[in-house]
Amino acid sequence: MTKAVKILVLNNEIEAKLLSGMLSERSIPHLIRSYHDSFFDGLFQLQSGWGHLEAPEKYREEIMKIYSGMSTE
Numbered sequence: 001m002t003k004a005v006k007i008l009v010l011n012n013e014i015e016a017k018l019l020s021g022m023l024s025e026r027s028i029p030h031l032i033r034s035y036h037d038s039f040f041d042g043l044f045q046l047q048s049g050w051g052h053l054e055a056p057e058k059y060r061e062e063i064m065k066i067y068s069g070m071s072t073e
Contacts (some may be wrong), residue, residue, distance in 0.1 A: 004031055004054035007063050012050045015070070019053065022066050030055040030063070 007030075010016045016032050023030045034051040055063055 002029075002056045002058075004029075005057050005060075007053050007055050007060055008067060009049040009052045016051060016053070018070060019063075019067060022070070023055075023063065026062075026066075028055065028059050028063065030059075 010019070010032070013034075016034075020030065020032055031054045032051060033054060035049065053063070
């Protein structure tokens, strides 16, 4: 995978799994990073969102279209 950049912040695990599945179906390389830290018992998830999605920059526009389509379906 080419250099991945932070594309968007995810709100919860369900959103992350749904988006990951949709991107995998389209063969879009991506990585989901959770902000959960067991030492702080998820404190950072309350402050910063559930986690974020990383992918190569060239897929940003396509990912954002898919993500915005998720909220309207």
